[in-house]
Amino acid sequence: MSTHVQLPIFEGPLDLLLHLIKKNEVSITDIPIATITEQYLATLELMETLSLDVAGEFLVMASTLVHIKSRMLLPAGADEPDEEEGVDPREELIRRLLEYQRYKDAAGELDQREILTRDVFIRAAPPTEEVGPRGFRELSVFELLGALKRVIDRLPKDTFHDITLDKITVREKMTLLLDLLRRQNSVLFDSLFAEVKSRNEVVVTFLAMLELVKVQAIRIFQDEMAGPIMIEAAAGMDEAAEHAVIDDDIVENKDEPHGT
Amino acid sequence: MEREDVKSIVESLLFVADGPQTLQRFAEVLEGVDKDTIQAVLSELQAEWEAQRRGVRLVEVGGGYQLRTAKANADWVKKFLGGRPARMGRATLETLAIIAYRQPITKAEIEAIRGVDVDGVIATLLERNLIRAVARKDVPGRPFLYGTTPEFLQLFNLKDLTHLPTLKEMDEISLPEIPGDIISLEQLEEK
Numbered sequence: 001m002s003t004h005v006q007l008p009i010f011e012g013p014l015d016l017l018l019h020l021i022k023k024n025e026v027s028i029t030d031i032p033i034a035t036i037t038e039q040y041l042a043t044l045e046l047m048e049t050l051s052l053d054v055a056g057e058f059l060v061m062a063s064t065l066v067h068i069k070s071r072m073l074l075p076a077g078a079d080e081p082d083e084e085e086g087v088d089p090r091e092e093l094i095r096r097l098l099e100y101q102r103y104k105d106a107a108g109e110l111d112q113r114e115i116l117t118r119d120v121f122i123r124a125a126p127p128t129e130e131v132g133p134r135g136f137r138e139l140s141v142f143e144l145l146g147a148l149k150r151v152i153d154r155l156p157k158d159t160f161h162d163i164t165l166d167k168i169t170v171r172e173k174m175t176l177l178l179d180l181l182r183r184q185n186s187v188l189f190d191s192l193f194a195e196v197k198s199r200n201e202v203v204v205t206f207l208a209m210l211e212l213v214k215v216q217a218i219r220i221f222q223d224e225m226a227g228p229i230m231i232e233a234a235a236g237m238d239e240a241a242e243h244a245v246i247d248d249d250i251v252e253n254k255d256e257p258h259g260t
Numbered sequence: 261m262e263r264e265d266v267k268s269i270v271e272s273l274l275f276v277a278d279g280p281q282t283l284q285r286f287a288e289v290l291e292g293v294d295k296d297t298i299q300a301v302l303s304e305l306q307a308e309w310e311a312q313r314r315g316v317r318l319v320e321v322g323g324g325y326q327l328r329t330a331k332a333n334a335d336w337v338k339k340f341l342g343g344r345p346a347r348m349g350r351a352t353l354e355t356l357a358i359i360a361y362r363q364p365i366t367k368a369e370i371e372a373i374r375g376v377d378v379d380g381v382i383a384t385l386l387e388r389n390l391i392r393a394v395a396r397k398d399v400p401g402r403p404f405l406y407g408t409t410p411e412f413l414q415l416f417n418l419k420d421l422t423h424l425p426t427l428k429e430m431d432e433i434s435l436p437e438i439p440g441d442i443i444s445l446e447q448l449e450e451k
Contacts, residue, residue, distance in 0.1 A: 011350055011351055011354065011374070011376060012374055012375040012376035013375050013376075014374070014375040015375075055376065055377070057375055057376050057377070061375070096373075096375070099373055100373060100374065100375065102427060102428055103354055103357045103358045103361070103373060103374075104354060104357075105428055106357040106358075106360075106361060106425065106427055106428075107350065107353035107354040107356070107357040108353075109357075109425040110353055110356065110357055110360070110416055110425070111348070111353055113416045113417050113418070113425075114328075114331050114417040115348075115415060115416060115417070116328075116414055116415045116416075116417065117343075118334070118347075119331045119334050120317075120319075120328040120329050120330075120331055120334065120417065121328065121329040121334075121337050121341070122326060122327065122328055122329075123275075123327065
């Protein structure tokens with residue numbers, strides 16, 4: 001039998017307690033500790049049954065509740081003599097619950113405000129195309145993949161006539177890219193793909209780029225989030241490239257001329 | 261300089277400005293124009309655009325003036341920009357609220373209020389530049405004390421920290437409705 005169980009996500013033990021208090025329609029300041037403790041423990045058990053990760057804080061609170069419950073059971077005045085007379089064992093817990101609820105309310109109020117990029121927007125900073133001074137951020141692989149996807153999406157869809165595959169190897173592309181960078185030092189990621197027509201060639205170009213990054217012949221970076229991606233010759237490009245690319249068995253490329 | 265010129269220039273400056281700009285900054289650029297005039301012109305722009313229900317509004321936020329889109333147009337702007345909506349989780353909001361009202365505050369003090377570990381949330385908030393370490397508390401371990409940043413004010417459309425919504429007094433607190441709260445304790449007991 002599969003029972004459908006809906007369990008709200010609790011931010012912590014205080015959150016769960018507030019939920020139970022609300023559900024039982026009792027007052028924070030007069031918690032029926034036995035009932036709440038029982039339900040609290042049952043919820044923990046439920047969370048464990050569902051293989052939810054029950055954080056240590058939940059267990060600490062469980063023992064606090066059990067402790068308070070046991071103290072409530074003692075007749076008044078039967079406490080140790082050094083304990084204060086007439087202090088509600090629940091007092092500290094109540095104070096914490098009220099305090100937490102206070103900031104939960106405050107969080108709710110913040111959420112009601114006109115939040116930037118949710119309710120209101122500001123003008124985006126102008127895109128900069130030129131290669132400015134250093135201070136760029138390095139790109140993550142995911143951003144690169146995102147950029148690759150945009151290139152592929154731009155390709156014409158379903159080009160059936162494109163049967164004859166251009167045999168361009170990764171190594172060839174690497175050489176072409178290095179030649180390009182020797183001439184102009186840096187190049188826009190997008191411009192690398194501007195002339196590329198087939199998916200195959202996009203992938204080959206991309207792999208060539210990654211290969212060159214790996215041997216540290218080139219650097220890829222971006223000067224702002226979502227800004228243009230730049231490819232630049234690394235300081236020791238030629239030495240690095242020598243180890244990686246320059247074999248002489250380069251296949252003739254029919255589209256573009258390449259240097260030696 | 262004619263008053264209308266001042267108004268026009270201020271509007272241009274607001275347009276090109278990156279981030280909220282202070283009255284002082286406008287006064288520096290508009291040499292010879294007194295601050296009262298600039299202030300009056302800013303207030304006029306604010307009132308006019310509001311009254312005309314313009315798509316761009318002038319708001320006082322993070323200690324300065326900034327152009328922002330009208331809230332009513334949010335859905336269209338979002339559609340145009342096409343990004344993913346910026347959602348902030350409850351843990352993030354609660355932690356931010358505690359820091360905002362109680363700053364400067366240590367991580368341990370935040371955890372005492374929330375009853376849970378806040379390491380991850382603090383790291384995210386620091387990364388998003390919404391909070392910063394402002395000092396170290398003079399207690400054993402010298403823990404960092406955290407406070408909010410100007411970016412926090414900008415995110416929540418706050419002029420300054422005194423404009424935070426008033427925190428409720430302890431005796432005003434009542435439990436709000438909790439939506440969708442079905443815990444099937446009964447089903448558990450059936451087992």
